[in-house]
Amino acid sequence: MTCSFCPHCGVRVHRPTIRRQIKNIAETETEEIPLRCSLTIIPEENENIPPEKIEYEGKSIILNRENTEVSNRTITSKEQAEIVFEDGHWYLLDRSELRTTFIQANRKIEIIAxxxxxxxxxRFKFESDSL
Known part of the structure; x- marks a missing residue:
């Protein structure tokens, strides 16, 4: 059997052992960091409410009345919009039946901080700690 030496300590090891160690290191490095973003409610000019930051986690977040602003009847209780993380970027998709999500989102649009x-x-301000 072919032998090699450990690059860290110089001990002679069998090649299959090194492969297993490298595989375990590679698996550890690819552990996913949870993706997080937030929306902050922007008060209207005459509103006396503090800006509220709403935190989300995941690659795909369906936005609706329940997870944005419970008392706001202009936001649908079903699916208003979806925020997705793909290829290192955040995107917004309009999911509302009445098309009341703006950026005019008839297609996937990248959103940034x-x-x-x-x-x-x-109105909500988008923020993300991802990339």
Whole structure:
């Protein structure tokens, strides 16, 4: 059997052992870091409410009334929009029947930190700690 030496300590090891060690190192390095983003409610000019930051986690987040602003009837209770993370970028897709999600989202559109998203009649500031 062919032998090799450990690059760290110089001990003679069998080649299959090194492959197993390299595989385990590679698996450890590819562990996924949870993807996080947030939307912050932007109060209207005459509203006396503090800006509320709503945290989300995952590669795909369906936005609706329940996870954005429970009392806002202009946001659908079903699927208003979807935020997805693909190929290192965040995108927004309009999922509302009445097309009340803006950026005019008839297609997948990349969103970046500080972009303003409108769901129903409420504005939200997008933020992300991913990339």
């Amino acid at each position: 500080d972009d303003i998203i409108v769901l129903g009649d409420r």
